[in-house]
Amino acid sequence: METNWKRKHILSLRDFTPAEYNTILQTAISFREVLSTRTKKVPTLQGRVVANLFFEPSTRTRSSFELAAKRLSADILNFSPGTSSLTKGETILDTAKTYLAMGADLMVIRHKNAGVPQAIAAEMDRLKVKVNVLNAGDGQHQHPSQALLDLFTICSVLDLDKPRIELLKGKKIAIVGDILHSRVARSNIDCLLSLDTQVHLAAPPTLLPNFFSKKNKNNNLFLHWKIEPALENADFVMTLRLQKERMTEHLLPSLREYHQNFGITRSRLQLCHPHVKILHPGPVNRGVEISSDLMDDPNFSLISQQVTSGVAVRMALLYLIGLTHDDK
Amino acid sequence: METNWKRKHILSLRDFTPAEYNTILQTAISFREVLSTRTKKVPTLQGRVVANLFFEPSTRTRSSFELAAKRLSADILNFSPGTSSLTKGETILDTAKTYLAMGADLMVIRHKNAGVPQAIAAEMDRLKVKVNVLNAGDGQHQHPSQALLDLFTICSVLDLDKPRIELLKGKKIAIVGDILHSRVARSNIDCLLSLDTQVHLAAPPTLLPNFFSKKNKNNNLFLHWKIEPALENADFVMTLRLQKERMTEHLLPSLREYHQNFGITRSRLQLCHPHVKILHPGPVNRGVEISSDLMDDPNFSLISQQVTSGVAVRMALLYLIGLTHDDK
Amino acid sequence: METNWKRKHILSLRDFTPAEYNTILQTAISFREVLSTRTKKVPTLQGRVVANLFFEPSTRTRSSFELAAKRLSADILNFSPGTSSLTKGETILDTAKTYLAMGADLMVIRHKNAGVPQAIAAEMDRLKVKVNVLNAGDGQHQHPSQALLDLFTICSVLDLDKPRIELLKGKKIAIVGDILHSRVARSNIDCLLSLDTQVHLAAPPTLLPNFFSKKNKNNNLFLHWKIEPALENADFVMTLRLQKERMTEHLLPSLREYHQNFGITRSRLQLCHPHVKILHPGPVNRGVEISSDLMDDPNFSLISQQVTSGVAVRMALLYLIGLTHDDK
Numbered sequence: 001m002e003t004n005w006k007r008k009h010i011l012s013l014r015d016f017t018p019a020e021y022n023t024i025l026q027t028a029i030s031f032r033e034v035l036s037t038r039t040k041k042v043p044t045l046q047g048r049v050v051a052n053l054f055f056e057p058s059t060r061t062r063s064s065f066e067l068a069a070k071r072l073s074a075d076i077l078n079f080s081p082g083t084s085s086l087t088k089g090e091t092i093l094d095t096a097k098t099y100l101a102m103g104a105d106l107m108v109i110r111h112k113n114a115g116v117p118q119a120i121a122a123e124m125d126r127l128k129v130k131v132n133v134l135n136a137g138d139g140q141h142q143h144p145s146q147a148l149l150d151l152f153t154i155c156s157v158l159d160l161d162k163p164r165i166e167l168l169k170g171k172k173i174a175i176v177g178d179i180l181h182s183r184v185a186r187s188n189i190d191c192l193l194s195l196d197t198q199v200h201l202a203a204p205p206t207l208l209p210n211f212f213s214k215k216n217k218n219n220n221l222f223l224h225w226k227i228e229p230a231l232e233n234a235d236f237v238m239t240l241r242l243q244k245e246r247m248t249e250h251l252l253p254s255l256r257e258y259h260q261n262f263g264i265t266r267s268r269l270q271l272c273h274p275h276v277k278i279l280h281p282g283p284v285n286r287g288v289e290i291s292s293d294l295m296d297d298p299n300f301s302l303i304s305q306q307v308t309s310g311v312a313v314r315m316a317l318l319y320l321i322g323l324t325h326d327d328k
Numbered sequence: 329m330e331t332n333w334k335r336k337h338i339l340s341l342r343d344f345t346p347a348e349y350n351t352i353l354q355t356a357i358s359f360r361e362v363l364s365t366r367t368k369k370v371p372t373l374q375g376r377v378v379a380n381l382f383f384e385p386s387t388r389t390r391s392s393f394e395l396a397a398k399r400l401s402a403d404i405l406n407f408s409p410g411t412s413s414l415t416k417g418e419t420i421l422d423t424a425k426t427y428l429a430m431g432a433d434l435m436v437i438r439h440k441n442a443g444v445p446q447a448i449a450a451e452m453d454r455l456k457v458k459v460n461v462l463n464a465g466d467g468q469h470q471h472p473s474q475a476l477l478d479l480f481t482i483c484s485v486l487d488l489d490k491p492r493i494e495l496l497k498g499k500k501i502a503i504v505g506d507i508l509h510s511r512v513a514r515s516n517i518d519c520l521l522s523l524d525t526q527v528h529l530a531a532p533p534t535l536l537p538n539f540f541s542k543k544n545k546n547n548n549l550f551l552h553w554k555i556e557p558a559l560e561n562a563d564f565v566m567t568l569r570l571q572k573e574r575m576t577e578h579l580l581p582s583l584r585e586y587h588q589n590f591g592i593t594r595s596r597l598q599l600c601h602p603h604v605k606i607l608h609p610g611p612v613n614r615g616v617e618i619s620s621d622l623m624d625d626p627n628f629s630l631i632s633q634q635v636t637s638g639v640a641v642r643m644a645l646l647y648l649i650g651l652t653h654d655d656k
Numbered sequence: 657m658e659t660n661w662k663r664k665h666i667l668s669l670r671d672f673t674p675a676e677y678n679t680i681l682q683t684a685i686s687f688r689e690v691l692s693t694r695t696k697k698v699p700t701l702q703g704r705v706v707a708n709l710f711f712e713p714s715t716r717t718r719s720s721f722e723l724a725a726k727r728l729s730a731d732i733l734n735f736s737p738g739t740s741s742l743t744k745g746e747t748i749l750d751t752a753k754t755y756l757a758m759g760a761d762l763m764v765i766r767h768k769n770a771g772v773p774q775a776i777a778a779e780m781d782r783l784k785v786k787v788n789v790l791n792a793g794d795g796q797h798q799h800p801s802q803a804l805l806d807l808f809t810i811c812s813v814l815d816l817d818k819p820r821i822e823l824l825k826g827k828k829i830a831i832v833g834d835i836l837h838s839r840v841a842r843s844n845i846d847c848l849l850s851l852d853t854q855v856h857l858a859a860p861p862t863l864l865p866n867f868f869s870k871k872n873k874n875n876n877l878f879l880h881w882k883i884e885p886a887l888e889n890a891d892f893v894m895t896l897r898l899q900k901e902r903m904t905e906h907l908l909p910s911l912r913e914y915h916q917n918f919g920i921t922r923s924r925l926q927l928c929h930p931h932v933k934i935l936h937p938g939p940v941n942r943g944v945e946i947s948s949d950l951m952d953d954p955n956f957s958l959i960s961q962q963v964t965s966g967v968a969v970r971m972a973l974l975y976l977i978g979l980t981h982d983d984k
Contacts, residue, residue: 035431040375040403047696049723063405064430067377070403075696075726077719090939098938101963102720103691282426283418307429363759368703388754391733395705395758398731572745610754611746635757 003027005320009121009133012142013190018165021151021195025163027316028152028309034071035312044319045074051104053079053096054136055111060282061136061145064307065108068314077104096120097127106132106318114139130325134317140181146281147187149313153306154236157277165195172198172273174230176262177240177289180207184281185240193221202230203262206251227262231271238279239264239289255288264290269300277302331355333648337449337461340470341518346493349479349523353491355644356480356637362399363640372647373402379432381407381424382464383439388610389464389473392635393436396642405432424448425455434460434646442467458653462645468509474609475515477641481634482564485605497524500601502558504590505568505617506535512609513568521549530558531590534579555590559599566607567592567617583616592618597628605630659683661976665777665789668798669846674821677807677851681819683972684808684965690727691968700975701730707760709735709752710792711767716938717792717801720963721764724970733760752776753783762788762974770795786981790973796837802937803843805969809962810892813933821851828854828929830886832918833896833945834863840937841896849877858886859918862907883918887927894935895920895945911944920946925956933958 003023034042050069054062062078069076077099090098096107107124109117117135124131137143154173155163173192179185179201192199193215201208202224215221224230231237246252264278278290279302286292295301331351362370378397382390390406397404405427418426424435435452437445445463452459465471482501483491501520507513507529520527521543529536530552543549552558559565574580592606606618607630614620623629659679690698706725710718718734725732733755746754752763763780765773773791780787793799810829811819829848835841835857848855849871857864858880871877880886887893902908920934934946935958942948951957 038375040431047694059407060426063407063427067403067405067430075723077723079715079719091942094938094940094942097960098716098963099719101960102723102967103696103964282422284422286419286422304425304429307426308431311430366703368759387735391735391755392758395731395733610750612750613745614747614750632753632757635754636759639758 003320003323005323008125008321008324009117009135010144010317010321011118011121011133011135013144013147013187014142016191016194018195021148021165021191024148024313024316024320025152025155025165027320028312029161029163031071031315031319032312034315041071041073043073045069045072045105045322048074048105048322049077049103050074050106050108050318051077051079051099053099053107053109055079055081055092055109055116056137057081058110058137061110064310065136065145065314068311068318071311072315072318074106074318077102092116093120093123096123100124100127100129100131104131106134106322108134108136109138110136111138114141132321132324134321137183139183140186141183142187142190143183143281144187145310145314145317146184147191148317149306149309150188150238150279150281151191152313153279153302153309154277156305156309157302168192169196170198171235172200172233173236173238174200174202174234175238175240176202176227176230176264178207178242178246179203179212179240180209181243181246182240185238188238189215189221193218196220198222200224200230200234202227204252204258207246227268228271231268234272234276236277236279237264237272241281241283242285242288244285255285259288263288264294266291266294269294276300279303279306282307331648331651333651336453336649336652337445337463338472338645338649339446339449339461339463341472341475341515342470344519344522346523349476349493349519352476352641352644352648353480353483353493355648356640357491359399359643359647360640362643369399369401371401373397373400373433373650376402376433376650377405377431378402378434378436378646379405379407379427379430381427381435381437383407383409383420383437383444384465385409386438386465389438392638393464393473393642396639396646399639400643400646402434402646405430420444421448421451424451428452428455428457428459432459434462434650436462436464437466438464439466442469460649460652462649465511467511468514469511470515470518471511471609472515473638473642473645474512475519476645477634477637478516478566478607478609479519480641481607481630481637482605484633484637485630493523496520498526499563500526500528500561501564501566502528502530502562503566503568504530504555504558504592506570506574507531507540507568508535508537509571509574510568513566516566517543517549521546524548526550528552528558528562530555532580532586535574555596556599559596562600562604564605564607565592565600569609569611570613570616572613583613587616591616592622594619594622597622604628607631607634610635659976659979661979664781664977664980665773665791666800666973666977667774667777667789667791669800669803669843670798672847672850674851677804677821677847680804680969680972680976681808681811681821683976684968685817685819687727687971687975688968690971697727697729699729701725701728701762701978704730704761704978705733705759706730706762706764706974707733707735707755707758709755709763709765711735711737711748711765711772712793713737714766714793717766720966721792721801721970724967724974725762727967728971728974730762730974733758748772749776749779752779756780756783756785756787760787762790762978764790764792765794766792767794770797788977788980790977793839795839796842797839798843798846799839799937800843801966801970801973802840803847804973805962805965806844806894806935806937807847808969809935809958809965810933812961812965813958824848825852826854827891828856828889829892829894830856830858830890831894831896832858832883832886832920834898834902835859835868835896836863836865837899837902838896841894844894845871845877849874852876854878856880856886856890858883860908860914863902883924884927887924890928890932892933892935893920893928897937897939898941898944900941911941915944919944920950922947922950925950932956935959935962938963
């Protein structure tokens with residue numbers, strides 16, 4: 001594969017270019033093909049070490065990155081916060097530097113605080129070491145690999161063989177739910193606003209503050225405190241996970257009321273474009289963000305495809321950033 | 329290896345046929361031979377993903393399945409319940425479907441509730457996907473791989489080179505201990521009753537309710553509330569792990585009294601056949617289920633052989649069910 | 657590589673010979689070279705199983721051993737104490753014997769109690785099985801692989817291409833901090849005292865009892881209750897991690913006072929030899945054992961090199977003890 005990829009770390013989608021999105025989509029197609037072969041493996045990252053530094057625990061995303069790294073033939077080191085030196089007072093940067101000294105070539109980082117992957121990447125650059133950092137979710141800030149697998153999933157619906165960003169032109173995409181606290185929403189908004197789509201956000205006012213309208217630079221972002229105008233003729237509906245903590249924080253009256261006002265149901269789907277598809281980053285609270293039968297309906301739900309896309313897209317991301325020091 | 333294996337999932341031994349038992353034994357012999365070579369590995373499951381979904385934690389069984397899968401060259405994903413989406417409200421079926429979407433080909437499932445592996449297998453079949461499910465212990469229901477490694481261990485004692493079920497004909501096998509709560513006992517009872525053996529159960533009445541006699545369809549099951557008649561001339565004695573919780577549940581007066589009445593000791597062994605062998609699924613409470621010195625006596629104890637058999641038998645099981653979609 | 661290595665287990669450095677140290681250093685050089693190649697892997701331990709039995713949790717040391725074992729192409733089984741049979745009443749020796757029966761060839765053992773790796777090694781020898789035991793830290797007793805990676809790091813400073821113990825002759829090495837509770841200190845003291853160095857221990861009296869002077873058989877051990885005489889003209893300063901528990905145990909007034917009296921700072925470094933280097937086994941409490949800026953100064957700090965050395969030295973140790981049954 002030839003490519004002009006230059007980006008060393010994937011930390012946020014705020015400044016991604018259309019060309020970069022297309023390179024990722026094309027690379028992910030290649031890896032989707034690898035995954036359809038019998039052996040499913042390529043020697044791309046042989047001898048390299050991928051350190052999964054999940055300071056915030058996660059089974060789903062960690063497993064996806066782990067499988068992606070294995071299929072690139074990398075060696076994997078899993079950092080488990082529960083049993084770590086962190087409880088012994090070591091700083092996060094020192095933990096990262098320990099894995100660097102051990103031989104980590106790529107670091108996949110999740111942390112409950114925004115900015116941690118950025119800080120580690122900056123430290124690696126300051127040290128002038130050939131280490132790539134991939135943000136696997138930082139606080140309420142960004143979760144780029146999730147938005148990129150969403151992009152790959154959506155573009156694959158529009159053209160399975162040649163997913164590319166040009167297909168998105170003029171599409172209406174609704175993002176529904178707890179936007180305020182969602183790093184998935186922020187990464188998706190940054191991505192989609194730059195790609196000639198119309199992005200409609202819908203949530204109760206407590207979960208969709210007005211300051212989100214600052215992102216509206218290309219005149220293609222719309223905020224709604226009711227779900228109906230967002231769904232109207234929408235091509236894709238992205239639902240967001242609702243943390244049950246929001247109730248105890250008095251941001252929501254009840255799950256039942258949330259579902260009544262913002263849950264995706266078969267009758268609400270009538271508002272959308274007839275070919276509408278639904279996404280959810282998982283794990284789903286059945287009957288809250290989305291009605292249970294709709295979640296399982298392959299005519300509408302892309303949830304399984306998102307998980308499947310995740311492995312191919314994460315292989316692409318590890319491969320691409322790894323290219324930036326291929327003389328290693 | 330040629331075989332007629334047709335069974336897609338291994339969930340329970342209730343309906344296993346003698347031919348299936350012999351296929352498993354023969355396949356396990358082949359893998360026992362692989363394990364005696366220097367490299368110890370075969371490429372059988374290369375490119376396939378084995379997902380260890382241990383909703384109930386276990387080090388021993390998980391390690392055994394993990395090593396079996398590694399030696400078949402599979403990729404392994406470990407699901408760790410403590411740090412999982414389950415705590416976030418995801419259903420068990422949705423967790424399994426996430427691993428399916430990620431690319432899992434075989435799922436090894438342990439859960440504290442009976443029926444979970446069955447439910448996951450039924451869902452996979454409903455979805456018409458080529459995924460195999462292996463029950464690694466569900467509640468107090470079944471633990472088929474444990475009973476199968478016990479079978480392999482016993483038959484290997486009777487003929488090391490050609491373990492086969494015909495060797496069991498007429499053998500008396502005692503199962504002693506907390507039968508009521510034991511999935512190991514249930515799987516072993518189902519297996520042994522169908523194989524021309526005489527199965528004698530022995531336990532205090534609180535741990536051996538009368539309803540177990542319903543399993544006596546071939547007139548070869550015997551229930552005892554004292555240990556002596558079960559041990560008399562027994563060829564094999566299977567002891568079961570005693571959970572200390574049984575005391576707080578008022579099912580047992582004390583560990584000491586249990587040992588006095590049902591513990592396997594050297595003097596009690598006098599009652600058995602001179603070549604008697606003792607099994608225990610582990611982990612053992614030394615001096616409770618079995619006296620400490622007897623446990624370490626290689627003339628009587630098969631405990632180490634059971635663990636060793638476990639790897640070969642689990643390789644056989646993963647291999648055989650994997651055959652059912654070899655066109656994959 | 658040719659070698660006369662005979663030692664089956666690495667449990668303590670108390671009786672190591674200079675020839676053994678040099679063999680380890682030379683072997684580690686070879687593996688340091690392997691780590692600088694693109695694939696970074698050798699097939700040395702292919703088919704062998706390394707069981708990491710970390711009864712006391714540790715991310716740093718376990719990751720280091722895991723990476724070392726992977727790069728020797730071994731299969732790895734990780735034992736996680738939280739989810740283990742230990743909570744079910746199994747003895748430590750029985751846990752080790754379970755991993756033996758499963759097929760473990762090498763056991764890397766950490767335990768909060770002194771003597772556990774020794775007890776497991778003795779049991780393996782009694783059973784006459786070809787299993788190697790490596791102590792990865794036992795209570796306040798020994799941590800041989802840490803002292804050996806310190807040795808490799810120090811000797812590499814003195815001659816990068818040919819690290820060897822002869823380079824240490826006459827060097828003054830200060831060990832500063834909580835010596836009483838440190839297995840790292842004990843292993844380093846045993847190693848360095850046998851190698852013609854001058855070893856100066858410095859700590860408050862509560863953390864450096866007089867009985868350490870019993871180790872002074874070659875007249876090269878010196879105890880100080882102030883830091884200055886230890887640092888004076890020192891070639892290397894080994895700082896030790898200070899557990900915060902020491903305060904609640906009334907062994908120390910405060911971290912601030914400890915740092916004031918025993919912390920390594922730029923001004924204290926004036927006392928040392930101009931080429932002085934500082935070591936710390938990690939994780940570091942910045943501003944306690946060592947001032948934060950000094951820790952990051954590559955002119956003085958060897959902390960990163962220690963971590964890097966760890967992988968090569970642990971590869972060497974696993975390789976060397978594995979040689980003792982190469983007919984396996």
